[in-house]
Amino acid sequence: MKNLSILALAIAASLSLAACDRQQSAADVDQKVDKAQQDAAENVAKAQADAAKAMAESQQKLDAARAQAEADIAKANANANASINDAKGDAMDASRDARKDVAAVESTTIATDAKARYDLALTKADADQKVAIEKCSALPDAQQNACKDQANAAADSARAMAKQELDNAKAAAEDVKK
Numbered sequence: 275m276k277n278l279s280i281l282a283l284a285i286a287a288s289l290s291l292a293a294c295d296r297q298q299s300a301a302d303v304d305q306k307v308d309k310a311q312q313d314a315a316e317n318v319a320k321a322q323a324d325a326a327k328a329m330a331e332s333q334q335k336l337d338a339a340r341a342q343a344e345a346d347i348a349k350a351n352a353n354a355n356a357s358i359n360d361a362k363g364d365a366m367d368a369s370r371d372a373r374k375d376v377a378a379v380e381s382t383t384i385a386t387d388a389k390a391r392y393d394l395a396l397t398k399a400d401a402d403q404k405v406a407i408e409k410c411s412a413l414p415d416a417q418q419n420a421c422k423d424q425a426n427a428a429a430d431s432a433r434a435m436a437k438q439e440l441d442n443a444k445a446a447a448e449d450v451k452k
């Protein structure tokens with residue numbers, strides 16, 4: 275009885291090891307690719323929604339800052355009528371300050387929008403990479419590593435491009451402040 279149990283255990287182990295070396299069936303690969311594509315689409319859609327929300331909030335802040343600046347300038351101009359000499363100086367100071375405030379908010383908006391686009395690009399790169407790697411599993415074992423390396427390289431390239439765009443936008447945001 276003990277020998278029979280050991281024999282059954284050895285057969286089960288060898289069958290499970292043999293199954294690990296098999297190429298996945300087309301149906302399994304299709305199912306995994308479909309799942310990966312669905313997950314990727316959901317991740318990209320969520321990232322797009324998050325990016326849109328962040329950009330909308332930034333735009334609202336910028337619009338509010340501009341409206342406030344306009345109101346400040348109008349108020350300063352109204353006060354200028356009371357005392358022309360002093361008011362001209364005050365209006366110029368208020369205008370300069372308002373422009374600085376708008377520039378600061380605009381700079382923040384540029385940086386926030388860039389970060390949202392960067393996050394979206396990273397999510398898309400990750401999603402595309404997962405789908406590509408799943409597709410690689412349909413290939414013979416000898417071709418899978420090269421396929422996966424290519425998928426990883428494409429994702430790394432997309433991430434690097436997104437980082438470069440983020441850095442450029444941050445530099446532009448700093449330029450707006452000047």
